[in-house]
Amino acid sequence: MKACIINISCVFMALISWGQQPDMQQVAKLEDVIEAIVADNEDANVEQLLDDLQAFREAPLNINQCQRADLERLYFLSPVQIDHLLTYRQQYGPILTPFELAQVDGFTRQLIGWLQLFVVFGSAEASKRFFPTRQEILLRAIRQIELQKGYKEPRKYQGSPEKLYLRYRFSSSTVRAGLTAEKDAGESFFSGANPEGFDYYSAFAIIGLKDDQHQLFLGDYLARFGQGLVAWQGFSLAKSAEVNQVARFGQGLRTYSSTDENNYLRGLGAAFHWGNFGWSPFVSYKKFDANREQRAEETVFTSFQSSGLHRTANEIEDKNSVSALTIGTNLTYTFQRFSLGVTGVYNRYGLALDRREADYNRFLFEGRQLTTVGANYQWGVSRYYFYGEAAWSGSKGFAFIQGVEGQLADELELSLLYRSIGKKYNAPLGSGFTENSRLNDEQGLYLGATVEPLANVSVKLYADLFSHQWIKYTTVAPAKGAEYLLQVNYQLNDEWEIYGRYFYEEKPVKSKGADFQFNLEQQREKWRVHLSGAIADRYLLRSRLEWINYQHEEQSKGWLVFQDFGWRSKANNCSAWFRVAYFYTDDYDSRIYTYENDLLYQFAVPAFYGKGMRFYLNGKVKICEKIDFWMKLARSWFIGVDTIGTGYSQLDANSRTEVKFQLRFKF
Missing domain, CATH: 2.20.50 (Outer Surface Protein A; domain 2)
Structure with a gap:
């Protein structure tokens, strides 16, 4: 049976002339992956996503050796697709060529093309996840030729217009380490506020113990657990043209190598694994940018500064002005296609957070310390995948996410996600699936579907309905909104593809009048036609x-x-x-x-x-x-x-x- 499947798949692939592609075509495919995942999300931490995917390009997964957790880090694979791949491998043995992937349920030509960028085929000994020793040094310089006003007299920017970047990476069979240094345009370099050179430094090391069964994290790292209600830092999936990629895979502790100067942890962490149990304790102490003010006899901070820019006197004054102590832990039990986890995070600031008085700040956390606890699960049943998380915060708020994804037929995959984030819920490390960037006060229902009515045609669509019980910065009253997307892809031939996309969004936004403000419906429609191919x-x-x-x-x-x-x-x-x-x-x-x-x-x-x-x-x-x-x-x-x-x-x-x-x- 196995030989028969391989023969059929080889004939099929020969007909569509699917061969090894040159590097430039591979890069083009990689860009398609990233654009599909990120869409128009200008706030996405794309740098971390690029780093993750490039690591797999240079040290590909062996498709016959990798585990579920490895495939989950590829982002563009859905839980059901991962289940289908692992089931196929279990039933028919090693996957010897990319042609054979065409026989896996739910694997389209586009998906197989993407997957080929990050995996190798053959026996488990044919390739190793890490080479014995590998090092990399990367140097980057960026300059805007025209001078901005801040560089002219009277000069406001302390530094030169160049943006400089240095990166070093080391990896071996047991140790991975790295150093990142950056100077943004306008920041001083070996002078002024930065006599030690760069404005920002980040370093990490991860040590594998007992054949990588346990791991020790030193320096800068990320915490990603459950569906993000308690702890999720760095890149996270949001609404995009990849309509079924909404479930999150708890990746645990991860090394940090981005240039986001605030959203990470710095300290010590560990990941221990004993049979079906995993335990990840971590502790962090770091300083971050914030606006400080003197209130009566106490100094407080009123808001977070996330730009990472330190060019002017005011920006430099806000740099590393407040400290944060974070202590957390996660305990996870995994058995076959089921997992259950509990996560707890304690956060304490060096100064009290006292936000400026405004109606939209009424239910946001204020004070010095906050505890957040949550429980999450994943469960694969037949061609369905259930997942969810429930969490509680010390600000007396609750949050809940529940989703299901299913392959209803070979040509139809559906995703359904419901979220209810209380207006009193606050999580300093959290980042869940929401319409707004802030994890607070939102109820919503998301439905996504991928349909393949014909061999060369795929249809992707989603609908997201959401509401807020309290006002936001952009509203003056509780509001409801909706967002829709429809995309049709058509493979013209082996080399050319065309797709059309329609997007519609409506949500209340406050009017711009100064005397009296009210919510007014904001509507946004977008149409796109995109053609790509090779000659x-x-x-x-x-x-x-x-x-x-x-x-x-x-x-x-x-x-x-x-x-x-x-x-x-x-x-x-x-x-x-x-x-x-x-x-x-x-x-x-x-x-x-x-x-x-x-x-x-x-x-x-x-x-x-x-x-x-x-x-x-x-x-x-x-x-x-x-x-x-x-x-x-x-x-x-x-x-x-x-x-x-x-x-x-x-x-x-x-x-x-x-x-x-x-x-x-x-x-």
Whole structure:
């Protein structure tokens, strides 16, 4: 039976000419993965996602050796798809070629193409998850050519306009370690507020004990448990074109290597495993950016500063101005397709949090210490996957998430998620599936579906209904909203694909009137058509047209069109991407987000508004086996304006130019 399946799958794959792809096409596929997951989420920590996926590209999983936890870290695989893959492997033995994946339930051509980027095939001994010893040094410099107002006299920015980045990574069979250093544009370097050099340093080490059965975390790390109600830091899944990717896999403690200067833990953690039980204790003490104020005889902080920028005197004053002590633990029991976990986190600030008086702050946490406790579960039954978490916080708030995902038929996969986050619920480390970025005061129901009515056609759609019992910063009364997405993909042939997308959102937003404010329905519609394909293996083309209609107190419209050209050399040691784009929108309300190709470990989804053009040229050269070089030149022209930006970021010009350089050494 096994041989028969392989023979059939090989014939099928031969018909669609699915072979090993050059590096540039693999990179293009990787970008498709990331854009599909991130969508227009400008707040997503994409850097951490890129780091995770690139690690798998350079040290791929052996598809016949990896466990469920390994596959869960790929983000684009749903729980049901992972179950189908592991069941197939158990029933039919090792998966010898990528062609065979076509026989796994729920594995489409697109999904298999993505998975090929991160896995290898063959026996368990054919590849190892980590090489005996591997080191990497990465250097990056970014500069905006035109000077912003903050660099001119009277000068407000202390440092130079360059953004500098240094990264070192070491890995062996038992130890992984890393160092990250960054200076943002405008921050001082070996002077002023930073006599030691960079403005930001981060380091980590993870030590494997007893053949990696237990792990010790030192330095900077992340905590990710359950569905994120108690503890989830770094990148998290949200609503996107990958409509069934809403369930979260508790990844436990993870090393931290991003440049987000606030959302991580610093200290000591461990992950112990005894049979079906796992225990992860952790402790952290670190300082973070905040606004401090003197209240009567006490100094308090009124808000968190998350930009990570320390250019001006005020920004420098807020840097590391408050400390946080965090103590937490997680205990998990796992048996086959079932797991049950309990997580507890205690958080204590060095100063009391005393938010500024405002109605929207009424139920948000204030004080110095807060405890949060939650219980979560996962349970796979046949072709269904159930998951959920319930949590309580010391601010007398409750939160609950319950979801189910099912493969109702070979051509139909559904996801259903309900969340109820109390208005008194607060979790300093939490980040759950919500409409708002803050984990507080939200009830919602999400339904996502993927349908494959024909062999070359897939339809993805979701609907999300949500409400808030109390006012938000953007509202003056309790509100309800809805969001919908429909995307149709069509595989024209082996090389070309086209998709169309429609997005609609409506939610109340307060009016802009100064005398009397009220909630007014805000509506946003977006249409997109995207075409991509390859010509003779060495050339790639991507074309997009997008249109937006925004309605609040006034109507605002806009559109954008771009054309990408990709090229690689015959030897596959050089590659380049070129884009030319034109955008025309009425104002910022009708802004359009679009993905841009960038340097390794970089990802850009800028917002375009006004009228203008943009182009960029992004290239990579493999100097030798151990040295790679990247460069990007980008320029934007804005029509009918004399200045760009506001405040200290203002440019006295109608164009903006940016250059980026990056070198990587591997040894």
